[in-house]
């Protein structure tokens with residue numbers, strides 16, 4: 057290897073994204089948000105904006121053949137994109153899918169993949185309008201792009217959180233990360249437990265209703281979906297908003313399944329909840345003066361919410377442990393190129409590089 061040239065492993069996934077953010081916009085009219093949020097935002101067109109998001113799923117990086125059915129994989133490829141539309145408070149409308157397919161792949165498996173995508177599209181009223189197909193010399197690559205729309209005034213961004221705001225999540229965290237561990241390791245778990253946690257990893261549901269309600273209320277200050285891990289995604293909100301945060305370990309919403317798995321395998325459920333990815337719950341912040349109204353609104357619509365911490369001044373993210381001690385943490389969620397030790401519970405079976413490779 058040429059020692060003078062930095063590798064992607066040295067700069068990391070998010071360092072790389074920062075480096076491509078420059079010199080991107082040559083016709084700024086109508087570009088409200090470019091790189092740096094869950095969706096790009098374009099408009100306004102009268103009082104509406106377009107939301108556009110794209111995600112790539114790569115075999116042996118994001119999924120392992122045999123550990124997820126092709127039907128589930130198709131649905132998941134769509135769901136993770138719909139989750140980014142949810143994170144801005146939008147409505148998904150249209151979808152494009154591009155596939156790079158290994159030559160020996162059975163057509164039957166591709167039909168199942170297609171059926172899974174269409175299941176998810178039907179459920180959320182999304183049109184599949186095009187894409188591209190190529191042969192792959194390696195594994196299967198699935199790229200999905202979704203176009204959505206939202207009320208221009210009600211879009212919620214990663215930026216916007218202020219010191220004092222309350223931090224909430226829309227559901228339990230850590231289940232999907234635990235499901236991945238079950239797929240990768242020999243852990244003790246009875247069949248029902250195993251099935252429930254693996255389903256959380258293989259069959260995520262986008263929180264579209266909650267996203268629209270939270271953004272539409274105009275009561276929240278920022279929002280993101282939890283794809284990389286709670287701390288990592290909270291880190292994105294903090295970075296974009298120029299703030300820090302304090303999270304209370306005792307308030308983390310942990311499912312009974314996660315607690316049971318951790319108990320019998322001597323694992324730390326809080327660590328799974330903080331660093332495991334792919335829960336696709338929404339993480340959002342709310343100024344204190346609006347908190348009661350937004351809580352009442354979510355309650356009225358029968359949606360779960362959990363207050364887990366506060367936005368603070370400064371830039372550090374701190375976790376207040378159950379015993380009362382506080383420790384500063386790095387947002388150690390999922391970075392595709394991070395050394396393995398920084399992400400003990402990655403959301404996907406990722407190939408990792410250490411800085412010395």
Ligand code: ADP
Pocket residue numbers: 073076090091092093094095096110111140283284
């Ligand atoms: P999410 O987890 O919500 O899908 P990502 O972390 O993948 O978000 O991406 C963060 C931002 O970086 C988004 O605005 C995305 O469009 C942008 N982005 C990611 N990779 C690239 C790339 N290779 N070139 C340009 N923009 C990128």
Ligand code: MG
Pocket residue numbers: 093094139140143280281282283
């Ligand atoms: Mg996102």
